[in-house]
Amino acid sequence: MRVNVRVNGEQRQADDVWEGESLLFMLRERLGLPGSKNACEQGECGSCTVYLDNVPVCACLVAAGQAQDREVRTVEGLADGDALDPVQEAFVEAGAVQCGFCTPGLVVAAHDLLDRVPSPSDPEIREALAGNLCRCTGYEKILDAVRLAASRR
Amino acid sequence: MDFLRPETLAEALELKASRPDAVPIAGGTDVMVELNFDHRRPAALLDLTRIAELREWTDGLRVGSGVPYVRIIDELGSQLPGLAMAARTVGSPQIRNRGTVGGNLGAASPAGDTHPVLLASDAVIEVASVRGTRMIPAADFYLGVKRNALEPDELIVAVHLAPAKGPQQFSKVGTRNAMVIAVCSFAISLFPAENRVGAAVGSAAPTPRRAHEAEEFLASELDFSSPQPLLDSVKRRFGELVSEAASPIDDVRGSAAYRKHALAVMARRTLGWAWQELLSQKNGGGERTCA
Numbered sequence: 001m002r003v004n005v006r007v008n009g010e011q012r013q014a015d016d017v018w019e020g021e022s023l024l025f026m027l028r029e030r031l032g033l034p035g036s037k038n039a040c041e042q043g044e045c046g047s048c049t050v051y052l053d054n055v056p057v058c059a060c061l062v063a064a065g066q067a068q069d070r071e072v073r074t075v076e077g078l079a080d081g082d083a084l085d086p087v088q089e090a091f092v093e094a095g096a097v098q099c100g101f102c103t104p105g106l107v108v109a110a111h112d113l114l115d116r117v118p119s120p121s122d123p124e125i126r127e128a129l130a131g132n133l134c135r136c137t138g139y140e141k142i143l144d145a146v147r148l149a150a151s152r153r
Numbered sequence: 154m155d156f157l158r159p160e161t162l163a164e165a166l167e168l169k170a171s172r173p174d175a176v177p178i179a180g181g182t183d184v185m186v187e188l189n190f191d192h193r194r195p196a197a198l199l200d201l202t203r204i205a206e207l208r209e210w211t212d213g214l215r216v217g218s219g220v221p222y223v224r225i226i227d228e229l230g231s232q233l234p235g236l237a238m239a240a241r242t243v244g245s246p247q248i249r250n251r252g253t254v255g256g257n258l259g260a261a262s263p264a265g266d267t268h269p270v271l272l273a274s275d276a277v278i279e280v281a282s283v284r285g286t287r288m289i290p291a292a293d294f295y296l297g298v299k300r301n302a303l304e305p306d307e308l309i310v311a312v313h314l315a316p317a318k319g320p321q322q323f324s325k326v327g328t329r330n331a332m333v334i335a336v337c338s339f340a341i342s343l344f345p346a347e348n349r350v351g352a353a354v355g356s357a358a359p360t361p362r363r364a365h366e367a368e369e370f371l372a373s374e375l376d377f378s379s380p381q382p383l384l385d386s387v388k389r390r391f392g393e394l395v396s397e398a399a400s401p402i403d404d405v406r407g408s409a410a411y412r413k414h415a416l417a418v419m420a421r422r423t424l425g426w427a428w429q430e431l432l433s434q435k436n437g438g439g440e441r442t443c444a
Contacts, residue, residue: 046245057250065156130330
Protein backbone atom coordinates (compact mmCIF):
# COMPACT_ATOMS: atom_id res chain seq x y z
CA MET A 1 0.00 0.00 0.00
CA ARG A 2 0.97 3.63 -0.29
CA VAL A 3 1.36 5.81 2.81
CA ASN A 4 1.35 9.60 2.75
CA VAL A 5 2.73 11.16 5.87
CA ARG A 6 4.29 14.45 6.91
CA VAL A 7 7.77 13.76 8.31
CA ASN A 8 9.93 16.48 9.86
CA GLY A 9 7.83 19.13 8.15
CA GLU A 10 8.00 17.57 4.69
CA GLN A 11 5.20 15.73 2.90
CA ARG A 12 6.50 12.22 2.13
CA GLN A 13 5.17 9.20 0.28
CA ALA A 14 6.15 5.57 0.81
CA ASP A 15 5.18 2.88 -1.70
CA ASP A 16 4.92 -0.90 -1.43
CA VAL A 17 4.46 -0.65 2.32
CA TRP A 18 3.49 -4.01 3.77
CA GLU A 19 0.20 -3.70 5.68
CA GLY A 20 1.67 -5.24 8.83
CA GLU A 21 4.85 -3.20 8.83
CA SER A 22 5.75 -0.74 11.56
CA LEU A 23 6.19 3.00 11.27
CA LEU A 24 9.79 2.38 12.38
CA PHE A 25 10.51 0.09 9.41
CA MET A 26 8.94 2.56 7.02
CA LEU A 27 10.98 5.46 8.40
CA ARG A 28 14.27 3.59 8.33
CA GLU A 29 13.99 1.43 5.23
CA ARG A 30 11.69 3.39 2.93
CA LEU A 31 12.11 7.03 3.88
CA GLY A 32 15.87 7.04 4.53
CA LEU A 33 15.63 8.12 8.17
CA PRO A 34 17.79 5.70 10.19
CA GLY A 35 18.03 7.97 13.25
CA SER A 36 15.28 6.10 15.09
CA LYS A 37 16.87 2.83 16.16
CA ASN A 38 15.48 -0.67 15.85
CA ALA A 39 16.23 -2.83 18.86
CA CYS A 40 13.57 -4.69 20.82
CA GLU A 41 10.59 -4.30 18.46
CA GLN A 42 8.27 -4.65 21.44
CA GLY A 43 8.20 -1.22 23.04
CA GLU A 44 10.56 -2.16 25.86
CA CYS A 45 13.64 -0.10 24.96
CA GLY A 46 12.41 3.26 23.63
CA SER A 47 15.22 3.48 21.05
CA CYS A 48 12.68 4.13 18.29
CA THR A 49 10.86 6.97 20.08
CA VAL A 50 9.43 9.55 17.64
CA TYR A 51 6.71 12.16 17.87
CA LEU A 52 3.44 11.15 16.25
CA ASP A 53 1.15 14.19 16.13
CA ASN A 54 3.38 15.76 18.82
CA VAL A 55 3.08 12.77 21.18
CA PRO A 56 6.13 10.57 21.83
CA VAL A 57 5.50 6.95 20.86
CA CYS A 58 7.49 3.83 20.08
CA ALA A 59 7.59 3.80 16.27
CA CYS A 60 7.92 0.00 16.35
CA LEU A 61 4.42 -0.26 17.86
CA VAL A 62 2.68 2.00 15.34
CA ALA A 63 1.48 0.34 12.15
CA ALA A 64 2.82 2.29 9.18
CA GLY A 65 -0.72 2.64 7.87
CA GLN A 66 -1.79 4.34 11.08
CA ALA A 67 0.57 7.22 10.23
CA GLN A 68 -1.36 8.04 7.04
CA ASP A 69 -2.09 11.79 6.95
CA ARG A 70 -0.41 12.24 10.33
CA GLU A 71 2.61 14.26 11.37
CA VAL A 72 5.81 12.48 12.42
CA ARG A 73 8.88 14.15 13.89
CA THR A 74 12.00 12.03 14.25
CA VAL A 75 15.31 12.75 15.92
CA GLU A 76 16.51 14.00 12.52
CA GLY A 77 13.89 16.72 12.73
CA LEU A 78 15.05 18.23 16.02
CA ALA A 79 18.14 20.11 14.81
CA ASP A 80 17.77 23.31 12.81
CA GLY A 81 20.18 22.71 9.94
CA ASP A 82 23.64 22.38 11.49
CA ALA A 83 22.47 23.89 14.77
CA LEU A 84 21.72 21.13 17.24
CA ASP A 85 18.66 21.28 19.43
CA PRO A 86 19.59 22.36 23.00
CA VAL A 87 18.78 18.84 24.23
CA GLN A 88 21.19 17.33 21.70
CA GLU A 89 23.80 19.91 22.63
CA ALA A 90 23.43 19.05 26.30
CA PHE A 91 23.84 15.30 25.59
CA VAL A 92 27.11 16.01 23.80
CA GLU A 93 28.43 18.34 26.50
CA ALA A 94 27.44 16.14 29.42
CA GLY A 95 29.00 13.04 27.86
CA ALA A 96 25.60 11.37 27.84
CA VAL A 97 26.51 9.37 24.75
CA GLN A 98 28.46 6.13 24.99
CA CYS A 99 27.75 3.67 22.20
CA GLY A 100 25.02 6.04 21.03
CA PHE A 101 22.39 3.49 20.17
CA CYS A 102 19.82 4.58 22.76
CA THR A 103 20.60 8.27 22.28
CA PRO A 104 18.05 9.18 19.58
CA GLY A 105 15.17 7.76 21.62
CA LEU A 106 16.39 9.39 24.81
CA VAL A 107 16.84 12.73 23.07
CA VAL A 108 13.26 12.67 21.78
CA ALA A 109 11.89 11.57 25.18
CA ALA A 110 13.89 14.29 26.98
CA HIS A 111 12.85 16.87 24.38
CA ASP A 112 9.20 16.06 25.05
CA LEU A 113 9.69 16.19 28.82
CA LEU A 114 11.25 19.66 28.70
CA ASP A 115 8.47 20.89 26.43
CA ARG A 116 5.90 19.83 29.00
CA VAL A 117 7.88 20.41 32.21
CA PRO A 118 10.53 23.15 31.77
CA SER A 119 12.21 22.52 35.15
CA PRO A 120 11.65 18.86 35.98
CA SER A 121 12.62 17.33 39.31
CA ASP A 122 14.87 14.26 39.31
CA PRO A 123 11.93 11.90 39.91
CA GLU A 124 10.12 13.54 36.98
CA ILE A 125 13.14 13.02 34.73
CA ARG A 126 13.46 9.39 35.79
CA GLU A 127 9.76 8.78 35.24
CA ALA A 128 9.82 10.43 31.81
CA LEU A 129 12.82 8.34 30.71
CA ALA A 130 11.62 5.08 32.30
CA GLY A 131 10.78 3.65 28.89
CA ASN A 132 14.27 4.20 27.43
CA LEU A 133 17.00 1.66 28.12
CA CYS A 134 20.74 2.34 27.91
CA ARG A 135 22.70 -0.90 27.83
CA CYS A 136 25.93 1.00 28.50
CA THR A 137 24.13 2.01 31.72
CA GLY A 138 25.13 5.64 31.26
CA TYR A 139 22.10 6.89 33.11
CA GLU A 140 23.87 9.34 35.43
CA LYS A 141 25.30 11.30 32.50
CA ILE A 142 21.94 11.17 30.77
CA LEU A 143 20.31 12.71 33.85
CA ASP A 144 23.08 15.33 33.87
CA ALA A 145 22.29 16.15 30.24
CA VAL A 146 18.60 16.63 30.91
CA ARG A 147 19.34 18.84 33.92
CA LEU A 148 21.79 20.85 31.81
CA ALA A 149 19.28 21.31 28.99
CA ALA A 150 16.62 22.35 31.51
CA SER A 151 18.94 24.90 33.11
CA ARG A 152 19.46 26.61 29.76
CA ARG A 153 15.84 27.09 28.94
CA MET B 154 -2.90 -8.55 4.38
CA ASP B 155 -5.44 -5.73 4.12
CA PHE B 156 -5.28 -2.50 6.05
CA LEU B 157 -8.79 -1.25 6.79
CA ARG B 158 -9.14 2.36 7.84
CA PRO B 159 -12.70 3.26 8.89
CA GLU B 160 -13.48 6.87 9.77
CA THR B 161 -16.64 6.18 11.76
CA LEU B 162 -17.85 3.51 14.17
CA ALA B 163 -20.69 2.54 11.80
CA GLU B 164 -18.14 1.97 9.04
CA ALA B 165 -15.92 -0.04 11.39
CA LEU B 166 -18.83 -2.29 12.39
CA GLU B 167 -19.72 -2.91 8.73
CA LEU B 168 -16.11 -3.83 8.03
CA LYS B 169 -15.89 -6.12 11.07
CA ALA B 170 -19.12 -7.84 10.00
CA SER B 171 -17.83 -8.50 6.49
CA ARG B 172 -14.30 -9.28 7.69
CA PRO B 173 -14.57 -11.04 11.06
CA ASP B 174 -10.96 -12.17 10.59
CA ALA B 175 -9.74 -8.54 10.75
CA VAL B 176 -7.74 -7.79 13.91
CA PRO B 177 -8.63 -4.45 15.50
CA ILE B 178 -5.64 -2.22 16.24
CA ALA B 179 -5.66 0.98 18.30
CA GLY B 180 -2.53 1.79 20.32
CA GLY B 181 -0.80 -1.21 18.77
CA THR B 182 1.14 -1.96 21.94
CA ASP B 183 0.06 -5.63 21.87
CA VAL B 184 -0.88 -6.23 18.23
CA MET B 185 2.32 -4.81 16.74
CA VAL B 186 4.49 -6.96 19.01
CA GLU B 187 2.77 -10.04 17.63
CA LEU B 188 3.25 -8.81 14.07
CA ASN B 189 6.88 -7.78 14.58
CA PHE B 190 7.73 -11.22 15.95
CA ASP B 191 5.67 -13.06 13.34
CA HIS B 192 3.51 -14.64 16.02
CA ARG B 193 0.43 -13.58 14.16
CA ARG B 194 -0.31 -12.87 10.52
CA PRO B 195 -3.95 -11.73 10.37
CA ALA B 196 -5.76 -11.45 7.06
CA ALA B 197 -6.49 -7.81 7.83
CA LEU B 198 -5.84 -5.04 10.33
CA LEU B 199 -8.74 -2.81 11.30
CA ASP B 200 -7.31 0.55 12.39
CA LEU B 201 -9.55 2.16 15.01
CA THR B 202 -7.47 5.29 15.63
CA ARG B 203 -9.36 7.47 13.17
CA ILE B 204 -12.73 6.98 14.87
CA ALA B 205 -13.30 10.10 16.97
CA GLU B 206 -16.22 8.62 18.92
CA LEU B 207 -13.98 5.93 20.45
CA ARG B 208 -11.57 8.53 21.80
CA GLU B 209 -14.08 10.54 23.85
CA TRP B 210 -15.85 10.20 27.18
CA THR B 211 -19.15 11.48 28.48
CA ASP B 212 -20.37 12.12 32.01
CA GLY B 213 -21.61 9.22 33.93
CA LEU B 214 -19.01 7.88 32.86
CA ARG B 215 -18.88 6.28 29.46
CA VAL B 216 -15.22 6.12 28.48
CA GLY B 217 -14.48 5.39 24.83
CA SER B 218 -12.42 2.24 24.31
CA GLY B 219 -9.76 4.23 22.44
CA VAL B 220 -9.00 6.81 25.13
CA PRO B 221 -5.26 6.43 25.82
CA TYR B 222 -4.04 5.75 29.36
CA VAL B 223 -2.31 9.13 29.55
CA ARG B 224 -5.64 10.94 29.25
CA ILE B 225 -7.24 8.72 31.91
CA ILE B 226 -4.37 9.64 34.23
CA ASP B 227 -4.34 13.36 33.43
CA GLU B 228 -8.03 14.07 32.97
CA LEU B 229 -10.09 11.36 34.70
CA GLY B 230 -7.98 10.72 37.80
CA SER B 231 -10.30 12.50 40.22
CA GLN B 232 -13.40 10.68 39.01
CA LEU B 233 -11.79 7.28 38.42
CA PRO B 234 -8.88 7.14 40.89
CA GLY B 235 -8.53 3.35 40.78
CA LEU B 236 -8.41 3.20 37.01
CA ALA B 237 -5.92 6.08 36.92
CA MET B 238 -3.70 4.30 39.47
CA ALA B 239 -3.67 1.16 37.35
CA ALA B 240 -3.07 3.19 34.18
CA ARG B 241 -0.03 4.82 35.79
CA THR B 242 1.59 1.40 36.18
CA VAL B 243 1.23 0.49 32.50
CA GLY B 244 4.52 0.29 30.56
CA SER B 245 6.29 3.59 30.00
CA PRO B 246 5.22 7.10 28.95
CA GLN B 247 5.45 6.05 25.29
CA ILE B 248 3.19 3.05 25.96
CA ARG B 249 0.71 5.07 28.04
CA ASN B 250 0.51 7.64 25.22
CA ARG B 251 -0.79 4.91 22.90
CA GLY B 252 -2.28 2.06 24.93
CA THR B 253 -6.00 1.96 25.71
CA VAL B 254 -8.40 0.22 28.07
CA GLY B 255 -10.13 -1.17 24.99
CA GLY B 256 -6.87 -2.83 24.03
CA ASN B 257 -6.44 -4.25 27.53
CA LEU B 258 -9.93 -5.77 27.23
CA GLY B 259 -9.38 -7.00 23.68
CA ALA B 260 -6.15 -8.76 24.60
CA ALA B 261 -7.78 -10.12 27.79
CA SER B 262 -4.43 -11.10 29.23
CA PRO B 263 -4.80 -12.28 32.83
CA ALA B 264 -2.02 -9.79 33.63
CA GLY B 265 -3.71 -6.73 32.06
CA ASP B 266 -3.34 -3.88 34.53
CA THR B 267 -6.81 -2.37 34.34
CA HIS B 268 -8.83 -5.60 34.75
CA PRO B 269 -8.84 -5.81 38.57
CA VAL B 270 -10.03 -2.19 38.77
CA LEU B 271 -12.80 -2.78 36.23
CA LEU B 272 -13.97 -5.80 38.23
CA ALA B 273 -13.76 -4.12 41.63
CA SER B 274 -15.61 -1.03 40.36
CA ASP B 275 -18.51 -2.84 38.65
CA ALA B 276 -17.52 -1.69 35.17
CA VAL B 277 -19.74 -2.65 32.25
CA ILE B 278 -18.22 -3.20 28.83
CA GLU B 279 -20.17 -1.86 25.84
CA VAL B 280 -19.61 -3.92 22.71
CA ALA B 281 -21.25 -3.37 19.36
CA SER B 282 -21.81 -5.02 16.00
CA VAL B 283 -24.11 -4.38 13.06
CA ARG B 284 -26.58 -6.56 14.98
CA GLY B 285 -26.74 -4.12 17.88
CA THR B 286 -25.14 -3.26 21.21
CA ARG B 287 -24.47 -5.51 24.20
CA MET B 288 -23.65 -4.38 27.73
CA ILE B 289 -21.42 -6.96 29.40
CA PRO B 290 -20.53 -6.70 33.10
CA ALA B 291 -16.77 -6.97 33.55
CA ALA B 292 -17.34 -10.07 35.69
CA ASP B 293 -18.78 -11.84 32.62
CA PHE B 294 -16.28 -10.51 30.12
CA TYR B 295 -13.16 -12.56 30.85
CA LEU B 296 -13.62 -16.16 29.76
CA GLY B 297 -10.11 -17.62 29.83
CA VAL B 298 -6.47 -16.88 29.18
CA LYS B 299 -6.58 -14.20 26.46
CA ARG B 300 -10.21 -15.08 25.74
CA ASN B 301 -13.11 -12.67 26.18
CA ALA B 302 -16.84 -12.57 25.51
CA LEU B 303 -16.59 -10.80 22.13
CA GLU B 304 -18.26 -12.34 19.11
CA PRO B 305 -16.21 -12.29 15.88
CA ASP B 306 -18.21 -9.40 14.44
CA GLU B 307 -18.12 -7.27 17.58
CA LEU B 308 -15.91 -4.36 18.63
CA ILE B 309 -15.30 -2.97 22.12
CA VAL B 310 -16.81 0.51 22.06
CA ALA B 311 -16.71 1.86 25.61
CA VAL B 312 -16.38 1.12 29.30
CA HIS B 313 -19.12 2.33 31.62
CA LEU B 314 -17.81 3.19 35.07
CA ALA B 315 -19.52 5.31 37.70
CA PRO B 316 -17.37 8.05 39.24
CA ALA B 317 -15.85 6.67 42.43
CA LYS B 318 -18.37 6.51 45.29
CA GLY B 319 -15.64 5.97 47.86
CA PRO B 320 -11.93 5.34 48.22
CA GLN B 321 -10.25 3.14 45.60
CA GLN B 322 -6.80 1.60 45.59
CA PHE B 323 -4.69 -0.45 43.21
CA SER B 324 -1.46 -2.30 43.81
CA LYS B 325 0.85 -4.22 41.51
CA VAL B 326 4.00 -6.26 42.11
CA GLY B 327 6.82 -6.23 39.58
CA THR B 328 10.59 -6.11 39.43
CA ARG B 329 10.65 -2.35 38.87
CA ASN B 330 8.18 0.51 38.73
CA ALA B 331 8.13 0.92 34.94
CA MET B 332 7.85 -1.51 32.06
CA VAL B 333 6.74 -4.57 33.96
CA ILE B 334 4.08 -7.13 33.36
CA ALA B 335 2.37 -7.69 36.69
CA VAL B 336 3.58 -10.59 38.81
CA CYS B 337 0.23 -10.09 40.47
CA SER B 338 -2.06 -7.15 41.11
CA PHE B 339 -5.01 -6.19 43.27
CA ALA B 340 -7.76 -3.57 43.25
CA ILE B 341 -10.22 -2.52 45.93
CA SER B 342 -13.21 -0.14 45.76
CA LEU B 343 -15.24 0.94 48.76
CA PHE B 344 -18.94 1.78 48.34
CA PRO B 345 -19.71 3.31 51.77
CA ALA B 346 -23.29 4.29 50.96
CA GLU B 347 -24.08 0.70 50.00
CA ASN B 348 -22.05 -0.97 52.78
CA ARG B 349 -20.18 -2.82 50.10
CA VAL B 350 -16.65 -3.56 48.92
CA GLY B 351 -15.33 -4.58 45.50
CA ALA B 352 -12.09 -6.58 45.39
CA ALA B 353 -10.37 -8.31 42.48
CA VAL B 354 -7.06 -9.98 41.67
CA GLY B 355 -5.01 -9.84 38.48
CA SER B 356 -2.28 -12.07 37.07
CA ALA B 357 -3.09 -14.75 39.63
CA ALA B 358 -5.60 -16.99 37.82
CA PRO B 359 -6.49 -17.87 34.19
CA THR B 360 -8.58 -14.71 34.18
CA PRO B 361 -8.73 -11.60 36.32
CA ARG B 362 -11.29 -12.43 38.99
CA ARG B 363 -13.29 -11.01 41.86
CA ALA B 364 -12.61 -12.17 45.39
CA HIS B 365 -16.23 -12.72 46.38
CA GLU B 366 -15.71 -14.20 49.84
CA ALA B 367 -13.27 -11.45 50.72
CA GLU B 368 -15.81 -8.84 49.60
CA GLU B 369 -18.59 -10.42 51.67
CA PHE B 370 -16.35 -10.73 54.72
CA LEU B 371 -15.54 -7.02 54.66
CA ALA B 372 -19.14 -6.00 54.02
CA SER B 373 -20.14 -7.85 57.19
CA GLU B 374 -17.19 -6.66 59.30
CA LEU B 375 -16.92 -2.99 58.37
CA ASP B 376 -19.09 -0.25 59.81
CA PHE B 377 -19.29 2.34 57.07
CA SER B 378 -21.66 4.70 58.88
CA SER B 379 -19.29 5.36 61.80
CA PRO B 380 -15.93 4.00 60.67
CA GLN B 381 -13.44 3.03 63.36
CA PRO B 382 -9.76 2.17 62.94
CA LEU B 383 -9.41 -1.29 61.40
CA LEU B 384 -8.61 -4.28 63.54
CA ASP B 385 -5.46 -6.12 62.46
CA SER B 386 -7.43 -9.36 62.56
CA VAL B 387 -9.85 -7.99 59.94
CA LYS B 388 -7.07 -6.85 57.64
CA ARG B 389 -5.31 -10.19 58.00
CA ARG B 390 -8.42 -12.27 57.35
CA PHE B 391 -9.24 -10.12 54.31
CA GLY B 392 -5.75 -10.78 52.95
CA GLU B 393 -6.18 -14.51 53.48
CA LEU B 394 -9.51 -14.57 51.68
CA VAL B 395 -8.13 -12.57 48.73
CA SER B 396 -5.22 -14.97 48.52
CA GLU B 397 -7.61 -17.93 48.58
CA ALA B 398 -9.58 -16.45 45.67
CA ALA B 399 -6.52 -16.73 43.41
CA SER B 400 -5.33 -19.84 41.62
CA PRO B 401 -1.92 -18.76 40.33
CA ILE B 402 0.72 -20.75 38.50
CA ASP B 403 4.50 -20.88 38.68
CA ASP B 404 5.97 -19.02 35.71
CA VAL B 405 8.96 -16.89 34.74
CA ARG B 406 7.63 -13.86 36.56
CA GLY B 407 7.00 -15.55 39.90
CA SER B 408 5.94 -18.66 41.75
CA ALA B 409 2.39 -19.48 42.70
CA ALA B 410 3.35 -19.43 46.36
CA TYR B 411 4.88 -15.97 46.05
CA ARG B 412 1.81 -14.64 44.25
CA LYS B 413 -0.47 -15.99 47.00
CA HIS B 414 1.68 -14.36 49.64
CA ALA B 415 1.98 -11.04 47.80
CA LEU B 416 -1.76 -10.85 47.20
CA ALA B 417 -2.46 -11.19 50.92
CA VAL B 418 0.01 -8.38 51.62
CA MET B 419 -1.39 -6.12 48.88
CA ALA B 420 -4.97 -6.74 49.99
CA ARG B 421 -4.13 -5.89 53.59
CA ARG B 422 -2.24 -2.74 52.65
CA THR B 423 -4.68 -1.38 50.08
CA LEU B 424 -7.55 -1.96 52.50
CA GLY B 425 -5.59 0.00 55.11
CA TRP B 426 -5.02 2.89 52.71
CA ALA B 427 -8.61 2.97 51.49
CA TRP B 428 -10.01 2.78 55.02
CA GLN B 429 -7.68 5.51 56.20
CA GLU B 430 -8.95 7.73 53.39
CA LEU B 431 -12.51 7.05 54.51
CA LEU B 432 -11.64 7.82 58.14
CA SER B 433 -9.97 11.07 57.08
CA GLN B 434 -13.03 12.08 55.08
CA LYS B 435 -15.38 11.33 57.98
CA ASN B 436 -13.21 12.70 60.74
CA GLY B 437 -11.41 15.42 58.83
CA GLY B 438 -7.89 14.22 59.44
CA GLY B 439 -5.89 11.22 60.56
CA GLU B 440 -2.53 9.85 59.66
CA ARG B 441 -1.78 7.13 57.16
CA THR B 442 -0.41 4.12 58.99
CA CYS B 443 1.73 1.37 57.65
CA ALA B 444 0.14 -2.01 57.12
